[in-house]
Amino acid sequence: MHQQPTASHFIDGQYIDDTAGDAFDVLYPATGEVIARLHAATPAIINRALDAARRAQTDWAALTGTERGRVLRRAADIMRERNHDLSVLETFDTGKPYQETSVADATSGADALEYFGGLAGSLTGEHIQLGADFVYSRREALGVCVGIGAWNYPTQIACWKAAPALACGNAMVFKPSETTPLSALKVAEILNEAGAPAGTFNVVQGLGAVGASLVTDPRVDKVSLTGSVPTGRKVYAAAAEGMKHVTMELGGKSPLVIFDDADLENAVSGAILGNFYSSGQVCSNGTRVFVQKGIKDAFLKRLSERLKGVIMGDPQDPKTNFGPMVSKNQRDIVEGYIAKGISEGAHVSFGGKRVDKAGFFIEPTVFSDVTDDMTIAREEIFGPVMSVLDFDTEEEVMRRANDTEFGLAAGVFTADLTRAHRMAAGFEAGTCYINTYNLAPVEAPFGGMKMSGVGRENSKAAIEHYSQLKGVYVAMTDVEAPF
Ligand SMILES: NC(=O)c1ccc[n+]([C@@H]2O[C@H](COP(=O)([O-])OP(=O)(O)OC[C@H]3O[C@@H](n4cnc5c(N)ncnc54)[C@H](O)[C@@H]3O)[C@@H](O)[C@H]2O)c1
Ligand SMILES: C[N+](C)(C)CCCC=O
Numbered sequence: 132m133h134q135q136p137t138a139s140h141f142i143d144g145q146y147i148d149d150t151a152g153d154a155f156d157v158l159y160p161a162t163g164e165v166i167a168r169l170h171a172a173t174p175a176i177i178n179r180a181l182d183a184a185r186r187a188q189t190d191w192a193a194l195t196g197t198e199r200g201r202v203l204r205r206a207a208d209i210m211r212e213r214n215h216d217l218s219v220l221e222t223f224d225t226g227k228p229y230q231e232t233s234v235a236d237a238t239s240g241a242d243a244l245e246y247f248g249g250l251a252g253s254l255t256g257e258h259i260q261l262g263a264d265f266v267y268s269r270r271e272a273l274g275v276c277v278g279i280g281a282w283n284y285p286t287q288i289a290c291w292k293a294a295p296a297l298a299c300g301n302a303m304v305f306k307p308s309e310t311t312p313l314s315a316l317k318v319a320e321i322l323n324e325a326g327a328p329a330g331t332f333n334v335v336q337g338l339g340a341v342g343a344s345l346v347t348d349p350r351v352d353k354v355s356l357t358g359s360v361p362t363g364r365k366v367y368a369a370a371a372e373g374m375k376h377v378t379m380e381l382g383g384k385s386p387l388v389i390f391d392d393a394d395l396e397n398a399v400s401g402a403i404l405g406n407f408y409s410s411g412q413v414c415s416n417g418t419r420v421f422v423q424k425g426i427k428d429a430f431l432k433r434l435s436e437r438l439k440g441v442i443m444g445d446p447q448d449p450k451t452n453f454g455p456m457v458s459k460n461q462r463d464i465v466e467g468y469i470a471k472g473i474s475e476g477a478h479v480s481f482g483g484k485r486v487d488k489a490g491f492f493i494e495p496t497v498f499s500d501v502t503d504d505m506t507i508a509r510e511e512i513f514g515p516v517m518s519v520l521d522f523d524t525e526e527e528v529m530r531r532a533n534d535t536e537f538g539l540a541a542g543v544f545t546a547d548l549t550r551a552h553r554m555a556a557g558f559e560a561g562t563c564y565i566n567t568y569n570l571a572p573v574e575a576p577f578g579g580m581k582m583s584g585v586g587r588e589n590s591k592a593a594i595e596h597y598s599q600l601k602g603v604y605v606a607m608t609d610v611e612a613p614f
Contacts, residue, residue, distance in 0.1 A: 139169040139312075139336045140176055141319035143183035144329025149173045152337070155309055160226025160455040161446050161490040169312055171337035174344070180333040181350045184275045184302035187330030192272045192300030196251040203248030203294060206325035210241040210290075210318075217317055219447065221286055224311040226455045226491070227409050228446040240290030240318065242573040243589065247294035250591065254299065256600060263607040268600045272300030273376055274352035276597065277345045279366070280315065281357045282308035282457050283412040283513075288357045289315040291577075292378075293322065293332055295593040301353070302331050304345060309338045310457055346370055353597070356380065357414075359511075360537075360582050367585070378586035378596050380414070380578060382511040383539030385560060386532035387417030387568060390525075391425040393544035397566060398426075399433050401544055402517065405568040407441075407495045410454050411515035412461070415540035415577075417568055419501075419508055420519045421528050427521050431499055435481050438495055443486060455491040456514060462491040465514030472498050472507040477518070503531055511537070525550060533559045538580030542568045561587070 138148035152170035159166045172180070191199065210217065217237035222229045227236075256268035278292035285307055296303045307315040315334045322332045335341060339362070346354050346369045353376040356366045363381040370377045387405050389398045405417035422430045446454040456462040462485065469483055482494030493514065501508050501518040508518050522528040532541060542564035543554040551565045561579045564570070571577050571589070578587040586596045 135167055136169070136313060136316050140172060140180070141316050141323075141334040142176070142180045142330075143187075143333065144323050146316075147176070147179070149176050152176065155338070157224065157312060158458070159223050160457050163459070163490055166223055167313060169336050171309075172335040172341045176335055177341065177344055177348070180304045180335045181275065181345075181348055183330035184304050184333055185350050187328050188272065188275055188300070188302035191297070191302060191328055191331050194300075196254050196298070199298060199300065200248040200251030202322070202326045203244045203251065203297060206322050206327070207241040207244035207248060209321045209325055210237050210244065213321070214238060217286065217314065220317065221314050222446050224285055224313045225283065226446055226457055228451045228454045230449055230452050231409060233449075236284065236286045236314075239284075239287045239571070239573070243290045243294040246573040246589075247298035247593070250594065251298040254594060254598065264605060265607075266602055266604050268602050270299075270598050271601055273597060273599055274301060275350055276301045276303045276353040276355060277351050278303055278305040279342045279345070279354070279356045279358065280305065280307045281359075281414075282310035283409060283414070285311040285314040286318060289318045291588045292355045293318065295588075295597045296355075297322075297327065297331060299594060299598040301597055304333045304335060304351075306335055306337060306342050306345060309336070312336050342366070343369065346375075347373065349373065351375060353377065355586075363584065376596070378578075378588065379584040380588060381539070381582065381584045382513070383414055383416070383537045383579065383583050384419060384509065384511050384535050385415060385417045385537065385540040385542070386419045386421055386535075386558070387542045388421045388528050388532060388544070388554060389423065389426065389430060390543070390545040390547070390550070391423040392546040393426065394546070394566075395426065395429055395433055398544040399430065399437055401542060401564075401566075401568040402434065403437060405542065406517040407453065407515050408569060410456060410493075411495075412457060412513055413569065415562060415569055415571075417540065417542050418512065418516065418518060419532070420517055421522050421532060422519055424521050424523060427519070431480055431497070431519065434497060438481050438497070441495055443492060453495065456493055457491070459491055461514065462493055465493055465512055465516060468507055468510070468512045468514070468516060469496055472501070472505065472516070472518075475505045475507070477501045477505055477507060480519075482515075503534065509535070525554070529554065529557045533557070536582045539583035540564070
């Protein structure tokens, strides 16, 4: 069993608790056992965190970018050194197999800290000559940023928000999901140990109400949410009241298009990565798999064969490659969608059932003969449920792929190079893949179009979302006035 957190919150460089806050339990999804009990932040805790962030931000922004970057890069090194322990904790927190967490969570967080640490020293404005006069622009921090996380990638989400925010000279108050609240505390500890001044990165726990108090607080300049579209709507609206900057990383129902000429084995691998990694609890999953009619039978046959390689079991066992749903609630939601798929006439070609064992396991499930109007083809399920739809032509599949309110990701498998780029250009999605799926290197922009979000995480683009430009006009001659 993992080590219990010292206290619920990490504020101003130290662990702190306030037992007056509502208690909530953290469960290990593989067994349903309680592994920690935390307290939601009270107004006093929220105040303390925002005051600490406000105070720390001024001094932090006054350092050079190189000095800030050094802290972030040191934090990245510590995360990599502690990858095993952090991965074990992430697996307890989320139920995702250690086989995944040991390569995709703290490592991805470390990549973000290293990348933005490296960029911090080169953040500049520009010089614009106007005859003798000139304008220069200053790239300045926004101030205090609030980060709010979803439950599927707790370490990654905390780092993808903290790294660009801190690189630009902001301070952050981060509220993890109440379902997976443990790992963000470790991120705070590590940043502190790496030399981030007290108050630069703070973690407060709680449910939606704590998030809502943070979003509306006048001390906050920016809100970055990773969560569902319904929550995004509320948070964006509340932030707009205070004219705060936002980043919205929301849900999806992404298309993955497989043409007849695709390499079958690679296409099946892409569909597996885009539907069953993290037991399907991935925002960018390509859950509408459009398969051209000529390859459909071969695709379904090979997919069923490959799914026999699923090893479901104790997620801490490195051999396990498929874990449980994060919670009983999420398993119930997924089961509800599977029942709906069956009742609306889709054919279960693999899985479809709850697993008879402790924890919140559900089989990887493939529906074939899915049509565009079925609920399972329209709504985000956030579980291991793939819908296979068939199509005839490129023009038809492009139209159907974009026929959704979401626009997070999209992918295409084909041997035809020009068609691949035509498809990528036509997809109404922020993150597109050609002949692969679901990779998210820190160097590449990640984020959504349409209802899937606003702004981008990772890459140099994230800098735009955590800083603002000030233009300074400098006159070199006398001032001419009309009177
Ligand atoms: N685009 C991305 O990068 C990305 C990544 C991961 C997950 N997601 C999305 O997240 C969703 C699953 O995560 P979830 O169930 O934790 O999402 P959720 O929307 O239920 O909760 C997200 C966070 O928002 C908080 N919250 C809830 N109501 C709030 C309010 N009124 N004000 C402020 N905060 C509030 C929650 O406590 C939680 O921390 C899926 O839709 C998934 O697609 C998106
Ligand atoms: C790195 N992945 C697997 C694309 C996950 C990104 C975060 C979405 O849930």
